Amino acid sequence: MSTPILLALLVVVGILTFLYRYAMIGFFAKHALPGWLHALCRHIAPASFAALTASALFVHGGDVQFAFDTPRPWAALAAVIVAWRTRNVLATIAAGMATLYLLKFLLP
Amino acid sequence: MAGKATSASGEFLAGCRGEAPLLLGVIPFGMIYGIAALAAGVPAWVAQLASAMVFAGAAQLVIVQMLAAGAGALPIALTSGLLNLRHVLYSASMAEYVRHLPRRWRLLLAYLLTDEAYAVAVLRYQRHAADTAQRDDGADLRHWYFFGAGFTLWAGWQLSTAAGLLFGATIPAEWELDFAVPLTFIALLTLLLRERAGRAAALVAGLGALAFAGLPYKLGLVAAILLGLLAGVWTVRRLERVKQESAA
Numbered sequence: 507m508s509t510p511i512l513l514a515l516l517v518v519v520g521i522l523t524f525l526y527r528y529a530m531i532g533f534f535a536k537h538a539l540p541g542w543l544h545a546l547c548r549h550i551a552p553a554s555f556a557a558l559t560a561s562a563l564f565v566h567g568g569d570v571q572f573a574f575d576t577p578r579p580w581a582a583l584a585a586v587i588v589a590w591r592t593r594n595v596l597a598t599i600a601a602g603m604a605t606l607y608l609l610k611f612l613l614p
Numbered sequence: 615m616a617g618k619a620t621s622a623s624g625e626f627l628a629g630c631r632g633e634a635p636l637l638l639g640v641i642p643f644g645m646i647y648g649i650a651a652l653a654a655g656v657p658a659w660v661a662q663l664a665s666a667m668v669f670a671g672a673a674q675l676v677i678v679q680m681l682a683a684g685a686g687a688l689p690i691a692l693t694s695g696l697l698n699l700r701h702v703l704y705s706a707s708m709a710e711y712v713r714h715l716p717r718r719w720r721l722l723l724a725y726l727l728t729d730e731a732y733a734v735a736v737l738r739y740q741r742h743a744a745d746t747a748q749r750d751d752g753a754d755l756r757h758w759y760f761f762g763a764g765f766t767l768w769a770g771w772q773l774s775t776a777a778g779l780l781f782g783a784t785i786p787a788e789w790e791l792d793f794a795v796p797l798t799f800i801a802l803l804t805l806l807l808r809e810r811a812g813r814a815a816a817l818v819a820g821l822g823a824l825a826f827a828g829l830p831y832k833l834g835l836v837a838a839i840l841l842g843l844l845a846g847v848w849t850v851r852r853l854e855r856v857k858q859e860s861a862a
Binding site (some may be wrong): 509513515517518520533535544547549555561564590596599606 | 636641642646656657660663664665668669670672673676677679680681683684686687690691693694695696697698699701702703704705706708709712713717720721723724725727789790791793794795796797798799800801802803804805806807809811812813815816817818819820821822824827828830832834836838839842843845846847850
């Protein structure tokens with residue numbers, strides 16, 4: 507992506523994010539949040555992170571590839587286990603990176 | 615007059631102190647963002663500017679991850695725009711506390727309303743009665759606490775972005791530090807999967823991302839997230855119906 511388009515994208519996302527943050531304390535300060543919006547918001551983060559994780563691990567240039575002969579899926583699995591056991595974000599990242607380096611070292 | 619200034623600055627500094635422990639978790643994110651932005655080919659000055667303009671860690675990591683995967687501008691805007699929608703919830707939750715402030719204060723506090731600043735400021739508003747933060751003339755000064763917390767996080771985010779950009783320029787690509795971004799998503803996702811509806815949303819969105827992988831410009835990600843949202847809403851409805859039927 508060219509730098510001018512990237513800048514335009516960031517300006518749009520920045521303005522949008524500011525409008526979200528200002529919405530209920532500025533424009534609609536005397537209104538309650540609609541129930542459907544509240545219900546939708548709780549699913550946005552799990553859905554987004556799951557889609558992005560699946561895509562980052564298994565989609566390569568528009569094709570789905572389960573490359574289990576490469577280190578990354580296994581490093582991700584180690585991260586999932588540590589995340590599940592510890593619920594600690596930094597420990598999860600550390601475990602995933604450590605497993606990645608270990609497998610890169612062990613695999614030819 | 616001196617007394618008034620002391621209490622406003624006192625609230626501000628208390629907000630800075632309240633936010634400080636959260637910086638420990640934020641600084642690695644800022645550094646990962648800076649490193650991954652360089653790896654995705656984003657110029658350093660643009661990556662730093664993004665931290666000031668967007669000022670939302672998860673969305674910035676999503677933008678960088680999608681750029682690295684070759685996504686188009688529209689899918690990136692839609693995905694990060696959806697992900698940031700949660701800030702409307704924080705805004706709604708803060709409304710009763712900041713509604714009375716002049717507009718310039720509300721504009722400033724809205725800009726600083728991140729996950730971490732919200733978490734600290736809302737506790738100050740909820741736990742401490744207004745009178746503990748009052749001046750002699752009875753004015754409520756807790757917005758200075760909010761400002762202190764928000765400013766501390768803002769400064770921490772800008773500096774850790776800069777540190778990541780400086781550090782990232784010196785490390786070789788073989789270290790694969792860009793992999794820290796999906797690892798961060800895994801960690802955050804696991805924290806969010808306590809509820810059944812959240813698990814349904816995540817499962818459908820994850821499978822959808824694979825099913826729609828062939829769509830151009832990574833638009834499949836947007837479709838997957840929207841399907842995940844539907845699955846979450848549908849699961850909540852179903853669970854409520856089951857509860858009602860078993861009660862009746």
